Every structure is written in structure tokens, then in C-alpha cells.
Amino acid sequence: MCDTSADVSGGGGEGVRLCSMRSAILIIILGLIAGPSFSSGDIKRDSRSAIKKELAKPVVRGGIVFKNYCIVCHGERGDGLARAAKLHGITNLTIKPQSIKYYNKIIREGGAAVGRSEFMPPWGDELSKEQINDVVSYLMVVGDTMYRGEVVFKTNCILCHGIKGDGKGRAAILYDPPPADLTRSDKNDQYKRMIITFGGEAMGRSSVMPIWGEQLSEQEINDVIAYLRTLLVKE
Numbered sequence: 001m002c003d004t005s006a007d008v009s010g011g012g013g014e015g016v017r018l019c020s021m022r023s024a025i026l027i028i029i030l031g032l033i034a035g036p037s038f039s040s041g042d043i044k045r046d047s048r049s050a051i052k053k054e055l056a057k058p059v060v061r062g063g064i065v066f067k068n069y070c071i072v073c074h075g076e077r078g079d080g081l082a083r084a085a086k087l088h089g090i091t092n093l094t095i096k097p098q099s100i101k102y103y104n105k106i107i108r109e110g111g112a113a114v115g116r117s118e119f120m121p122p123w124g125d126e127l128s129k130e131q132i133n134d135v136v137s138y139l140m141v142v143g144d145t146m147y148r149g150e151v152v153f154k155t156n157c158i159l160c161h162g163i164k165g166d167g168k169g170r171a172a173i174l175y176d177p178p179p180a181d182l183t184r185s186d187k188n189d190q191y192k193r194m195i196i197t198f199g200g201e202a203m204g205r206s207s208v209m210p211i212w213g214e215q216l217s218e219q220e221i222n223d224v225i226a227y228l229r230t231l232l233v234k235e
């Protein structure tokens with residue numbers, strides 16, 4: 001798991017750092033977007049622009065901002081169940097439904113500016129206007145396991161499994177056996193949890209399916225499994 005809660009004693013963003021593994025994967029994805037296209041085989045794989053479009057969705061980008069800067073206090077589900085909450089003895093860290101305007105103001109200017117706790121830092125200097133808009137989009141859905149899982153899937157899995165989970169990712173051609181078509185998986189949630197957490201090799205499958213147990217939290221794995229359920233096509 002990416003530990004972003006190393007040190008928040010300053011109340012600011014100093015202790016909050018990017019998860020390097022996550023960044024590495026993003027760089028690979030971005031590299032593939034920018035790089036030369038793979039020679040096209042018979043199956044129709046995701047286009048570069050389609051991937052770019054997915055990753056540019058405000059909710060997806062906002063999910064990354066939230067993970068890097070906010071979960072340390074507000075928790076992965078925005079319900080205030082975070083380690084820093086215990087540290088500060090703060091009980092009021094749940095993100096409640098509010099207007100977009102209010103969200104923008106408290107995020108940009110901090111809690112004190114709206115008569116709330118000064119433990120909510122101002123982010124206006126650290127985050128761009130776009131990042132703040134993105135994270136506000138994410139706040140609207142942070143309580144929903146399916147949306148959280150979508151962010152996990154889009155930021156970690158689509159390169160191999162494809163945007164739709166159909167196994168037609170841009171890198172799919174590199175692997176034999178190919179990344180599984182998750183829209184037609186006959187495996188149950190328990191099996192998926194195992195292969196996602198421990199990787200393909202541990203399950204007697206291809207070692208190309210990475211071990212995610214170190215990069216993703218239990219919550220993220222549960223969320224992505226919930227999202228995978230929505231991708232299943234009923235035949």
C-alpha cells in the first residue's frame with residue numbers, strides 16, 4: 001500500500017508524497033499514449049486518444065489528487081476514517097454533501113476561511129485550479145465504491161485489460177497468455193481478490209498479472225472488485 005500518512009504534523013502537505021509506484025505506472029501509461037503505436041493485429045485495441053480521454057476525466061484525475069493529498073485526513077471513502085484523524089483526535093472529517101462553491105472555497109482557502117477547523121489546510125498554493133475542480137468532482141462520488149473502483153481500474157489496469165475491461169488494452173499484444181477479458185470472467189470475487197492481491201504467478205497463472213497487494217490498499221482492491229462487477233456482460 002502507498003503510505004501517504006507519514007507525517008502530517010505540520011497540518012500542511014509536506015508529509016504527503018506521491019506514491020512512486022503509482023506514478024511509475026502512470027508514466028508508463030503516458031509513455032504509451034505519447035509513444036509509437038503498436039502495429040495493429042486483428043483485434044481492435046484501445047486507441048491512444050481513447051486512453052487519454054479516460055485519464056482526462058475529472059473524476060479520474062480528481063481521484064488521484066484525493067489519494068495523494070486528502071485521504072490522510074479524510075480517509076479513502078471520505079468518511080473520516082483515517083489515521084491522521086486519530087492523531088489529531090478529530091472526529092469531524094466526513095465529507096458531507098455541500099455546494100460546489102463551498103467545496104471550492106474551503107479547499108482553496110482552508111477551514112478557517114469558512115469558519116471551520118484550521119486543521120483543514122488551504123490548498124490554493126499547492127494545487128492548480130484544475131486540480132481543485134477535479135478533486136471537487138471526485139468529492140461528489142467519493143462515498144461510492146463503484147466510482148472509487150473506477151479510478152483504481154483506470155489508473156492501474158486499462159493498459160493491459162483495456163478501458164472496457166475486455167482485454168484489449170494497448171499493451172495486450174505484448175503478452176501470451178493475454179490479459180484476461182474481465183467482462184467475461186467466470187471467477188468469483190474471492191478469486192479476484194486473491195489474484196489481484198498476490199498476482200498471477202501465486203495463482204498458477206501468468207506472472208504478467210502484477211502483485212497489487214503492495215501498491216493498493218485493501219479498500220482499493222475491494223473497490224476495484226466492485227467496479228469489475230459492473231463490467232460483466234450478461235449473456
Ligand code: HEC
Pocket residue numbers: 008011012065066069070071072073074084090092093094095096097098103106107111115116117118119120121123135139
Ligand atoms: C491535515 C488534515 C486534512 C487534510 C490533509 C485535508 N483536510 Fe479537508 N478537512 C480537514 C478538517 C479537520 C476538516 C473539518 C473542518 C471542520 O469541520 O471544522 C476538513 C473539512 C473539509 C471539507 C468540508 C467538509 C464538509 O462537509 O463541510 C472539505 C470539502 C474538505 N475538507 C476537502 C479536502 C480536500 C479536497 C483535501 C485534499 C486536497 C483535504 N480536505 C485535505 C482536514 C484535512
Ligand code: HEC
Pocket residue numbers: 152153156157158159160161175177178179180181182184185186187192195196200204205206208209210212224
Ligand atoms: C501488465 C499487464 C496487466 C496489468 C497492468 C493488470 N493485469 Fe490483470 N491480468 C493480466 C494477465 C496477463 C492476466 C491473465 C493471466 C493468465 O491467464 O494466466 C490477468 C488476469 C487478471 C484477472 C483474472 C481474471 C479471470 O477471469 O481469471 C483479474 C481479476 C485481473 N487480472 C485484474 C486486474 C486488475 C484489477 C488490475 C489493475 C489493478 C490488473 N489486473 C492489471 C495482466 C495485467
